[in-house]
Amino acid sequence: AQSVTQLGSHVSVSEGALVLLRCNYSSSVPPYLFWYVQYPNQGLQLLLKYTTGATLVKGINGFEAEFKKSETSFHLTKPSAHMSDAAEYFCAVSRTGTASKLTFGTGTRLQVTL
């Protein structure tokens, strides 16, 4: 069984400040890990993913995440927050292999203030 824990359902940062959204996973097999962003009343957009290889993954909009197996973590970061980053962020895990089910975390709402 796989699971994802996102610490902090709500994170607020000032514009220009560091963004850190936490994600820890549990998986009995090597996982694939994903971060998605959801804007109000919209579907999910993939920010980045880790499958194999380099543990530091760069995504769109300046986001990156680092896979740390020893800590079972996949935290999402961005050096400088922008107002347009305000959204809901979901961490997800799946098994290796094609078209496998995604298990989502409960989500973190990012608020960016002036």
Add this chain to the structure above:
Amino acid sequence: GAVVSQHPSWVICKSGTSVKIECRSLDFQATTMFWYRQFPKQSLMLMATSNEGSKATYEQGVEKDKFLINHASLTLSTLTVTSAHPEDSSFYICSAATAGTMLNEQFFGPGTRLTVL
């Protein structure tokens, strides 16, 4: 990139009626499609997985007779909510994936908001 559409984007219906939601992969063939349900301010819960040409696999607790899923072609899957009730009101999101995709990526539709009066 891969584009997935959903229709309608929103629907309001009376209690007891049935509603069909379409999910289409516009520029690729989707051998597998997933249907999720999202309640306000909550995460996505997988309802079922459908493979083209075969019966959908439902997650535990999801009524297959209430949520009918058809995946008749490689570009279209439909979710029909039968005899809808107010508690079925939710945001329904589909995703699509292609066999042979080594990166195991699902492409998500924009979602359909269902309101049952």
